[in-house]
Amino acid sequence: MSLAPKLGLMNALMLVVGSVVGAGIFTTSGFLAAELPQGAAFVLVWIVGGALTLAGALTYAEMGGMFPRAGGDYQFLKEAYGPWAGFVLGWLAFLVVNPGSIAALAIALAGYAGDVVPLGGAWGKTAFALGTIAVLSAINVRGVKWAGAAQDVMTIASIALIAGLVALGLASGKGDLSHFATSDAPFSFRAFTGPAMIAVIFTYSGWFASAYVASEVKRPERNVPLSMFLGTLVVTVLYVALNVFYLYALPLSAMKGEPNVAARASALLLGPHVSLAVTVTILLAIATCVNGTILTGARVTYAMAEDGVFWPLFKRVHPRFRTPHLGIWAQGALSMLLVLLGTFEQILSYVVFVMLLTSAAAGVALVVLRVRRPGAPRPYRTFGYPVTPFVFVVSYAWIAALVLLDKPAPSALGLVIAASGVPVYLYWSRKKHAKSSKEMLP
Helix, strand or coil, X not given: CCCCCCECHHHHHHHHHHHHCCCHHHHHHHHHHHHCCCHHHHHHHHHHHHHHHHHHHHHHHHHHHHCCCCCCHHHHHHHHHCHXXXXXXXXXXXXXXXXXXXXHHHHHHHHHHCCCCCCCHHHHHHHHHHHHHHHHHHHHHHCHHHHHHHHHHHHHXXXXXXXXXXXXXXXXXXXXXXXXXXXXXXXXXXXXXXXXHHHHHHHCCCCCHHHHCHHHECCHHHHHHHHHHHXXXXXXXXXXXXXXXXXXXXXXXXXXXXXXXXXXXXXXXXXXXXXHHHHHHHHHHHHHHHHHHHHHHHHHHHHHHHCCCCCHHHHCCCCXXXXXXXXXXXXXXXXXXXXXXXXXXXXXXXHXXXXXXXXXXXXHHHHHHHHHCCCCCCCCCCXXXXXXXXXXHHHHHHHHHHHHHHCHHHHHHHHHHHHCHHHHHHHHHHHHHHHHHHHHCC
């Protein structure tokens, strides 16, 4: 039994948007204010980040149309470089990236929820995080249509709340347009190639979500590329609008180091009574990210098991719900373990460098496939090729280099974790070969 295509374009689009818009956009701007002393640069960096993300979405879109199967860039790397490359990416995703992301988001959700309802201290927040993972995993096991519907509702609610806050805030007349004026600090494009751009790119991460569930998307050759393109545009508009809202309310000097710029800006423009609405918006955004990560993450292990290079149990599909239920629960169990151990942030930092490199490698894969398979069906061809993938690959490689220089030890450990996947792949590939040889014997 295989996965069933039950998601339409709207579901895929909401999956992309919901997987991107998380806690980062409500907190990152306080860090950027210290890095970018110019009002114009503060807004422009989000436009540039959106443009680079769009270049990535357009690059992935062609391969998503070519290989509309579960697994996303696992499939792209496998097709371009060989099965080992896809496995290494999937190994990282299974062990660290997906459960680490889910755990980090669930704990962040519990932190914000504690501002709304009493959770009874640290253990109460831990229980809330564990419960969130369990409930959303159960919804995902229940069916991709259920998971997609939950994603749609939460994403649309998040967008509506963000749009409402921005519209009411800008219309309030209580802000100051002088905050956008040029400051005495000299404008420098070097700021766009340093820590500020790293923070922005990470806040945009998740734009490739629909490629991971391509097997469950109707007309995937059309809807997967379109959802990544449209989703990136929607997120870019939201992010730029939110930061215009922040800057209208607060000067950059007041934003520096502020952990919750959204709450402070909303209180100034709309009054302190809107703090609950801001917290609810953040809660919805984070919960949507958790759901999206659970939905997409289990499809990588499913694809690996289907290719015969991972435990066969992960390719089992629920007989009624048609979901990779064992993969979802295994991912949930690892996420819960990381919540209890509290080491997910450290573990995740080890693979940041490798994640950037694998994204860049996926961009290069498009060029490799153009050369090696020029006649392969391509329902969508990347707009602006080869400039578009070149911009994407160079920008991600540059940011990876910055991360390596800033955190050489964790980056090196990330490479070690990735390299550890090679012997595991060799084990599974030999096991697969032995099984095939047995089946061929008379």
